[in-house]
Amino acid sequence: MYHIDSSEITPETRLIQGWFFDHAKRVKKCYFDDGRKRIRLEGHGLPSPDLEDTFGNLANHCRFAFRLPKDAQGYIELRHKIGRATVIPVNASGNRIQVKTHHFVNRRYFGRFEVAESSRIKKVVISMAGRRSLKAVTLRRGDFYFEPKTRIFLLHVNVKQGWQIDFLNLFFFFDDGTIEAVENIGQRARETTGAYLLVMDFFHWLNNSSSPLTVVEIGSRARSGNNSRGRVAAHHRFVGVDIKAGENVDLIADAHQLSDAIQAQSVDVVFGLSVFEHLAMPWKVALELNRILKVGGRAMFMTHQAWPLHDAPFDFWRYSRESWHAIFNRSTGFKVLRAEVGEDGRILSEIQTADTLFASDSICYLASSVLVEKISDTQLSWDVPVEEVYQGNYPK
Known part of the structure; x- marks a missing residue:
């Protein structure tokens, strides 16, 4: 994501200041492109302590200040180390577009957006990031629908060869x-939903805590290249826990037996991302969390309310907003501080009958998140070993 803080025109130059951050995309080089030539820019990687407080220690040098010719027209291109690019128009207006729908269906692109103010849209240009060989598509009034009163913008267009x-x-x-640039559309849309906002608010709270905390991540192994260690401020003690060894793993342990590996009441914060659906007995894990957390300690988990079967046969559960209260409650020693769902979806049956037609008309949610606090020790126990419930090894 990026944000333009200011764009000031002086007698000789235009100074554009703002920031860009994505924990999975580090900026390698910056260019100005006016359609005729590309010029290397200096001025990225400036200190950003305010962003570090919000997003973690990976966001410690994410501000930029670029000086361009006064009459410059074109784009600023931030090239990432992974090969992709973020494009920012020189006269960008900031984040004024909110993504509501974004998908391909039957070779058609469907986009639904909400515009933050009632300005009229003159045209829309569609391009593919990092794909200069693919010609951009320009749509003018009559090719799209925009209602200034409701601020809803609808875009339906045929998918071109090579679009991804x-x-x-x-x-x-x-x-x-x-100009408003909307890049990395899917991720941008996700970040506006309640389940993702809960996660972002959690890390903001965590990294604004001045006291050093012991922070445990369950399911920390970087299987998909995602490493959460960098999202935790450096003054905290981070412990990555996973059932298998690998990148970002400090302690090999089964979440169902956490208290065998971690001292009782020694942990301040626990979190896990896309792991709770893979726990055979999540209620037992809740009891284990109660044992290792201090009273007043917090735990945050993000998983799914609806999602295709994955990592089978080790994919056990889905969670509605209400289901979190069945796991984290007074009897298990917890209080739910916040529970959210988000990222709207629909279920389409391959075989439609009168019983399944309704599914595509009803909303499901791809994401489900919870934030809980330990309020007391629990007297409950669940002495059934996971081996009795399911025999097999966790997927590689």
Whole structure:
């Protein structure tokens, strides 16, 4: 994500200041491109302690200040180490577009957006990030629907050869001369949903805690290249726990037997991302969390309310907003501080009958998150070993 803080025009130059951060994308080089030439820019990687407080220690140098010619027209291109790029128009207006729907269906792209103010959209340019060989598509009034009163913008367009959903960028040109770039659309849409906001708020709270805390991540192994260690401020003690050895793993342990590996009441914070659905007995894990957490300690988990079967046969559960209260409650020694779902979806049956037609009309949620606090020790126990419930090894 990026944000333009200011764009000041002086007698000789235009100074653009702002920030860009994505924990999975580190900026390698920056360029200015006016369509005729590309110029290397200096001025990225400036200190950003305010962002570090919000996003963790990976966001410690994410601000930029670029000086361009006064009459510059074109784009600032932030090239990532992984090969992709973020494009920011020189006269960008900031984050004014909120993504509501973004998908390909039957070779058609469907986008639904909410515009933060009632400015009229003049045209929209569709391009593919990092795909200069693919010609950009320009849509003008009459090719899209925009209702200024409701601020809803609808875009339906045929998918061109070579388009990929993850690389799709949209540039909104407004009548007032400003431009809004919407890149990394899917991730941007996710970050506006309740379940993802809960996660972001959790890390903001964690990294704003001045006291050093012991922080445990369950399921920390970087199987998909995602490493959460960098999202935790450096003054905290991070312990990555996983059932198998690997990158980002400090302690090999089964979540169902955490108290065998971690001292009782020694942990301040526990979190896990996309792991709770893979726990055979999540209620037993809740009791183990109660044993290792201090009273007043917190735990945050993000998983799914609806999601395709994955890592089978080790995919056991799905969680609604209400289901968290069945696991984390007074009897297990917890209080639910916040529970959220998000990332709307629909279920489409391959075989439609009168009983299944309704499914595509009802909303499900791909994400489900919870934040809980330990309020007391629990007297409950569940002495059934996981080996009696399921025999087999966790997937590699």
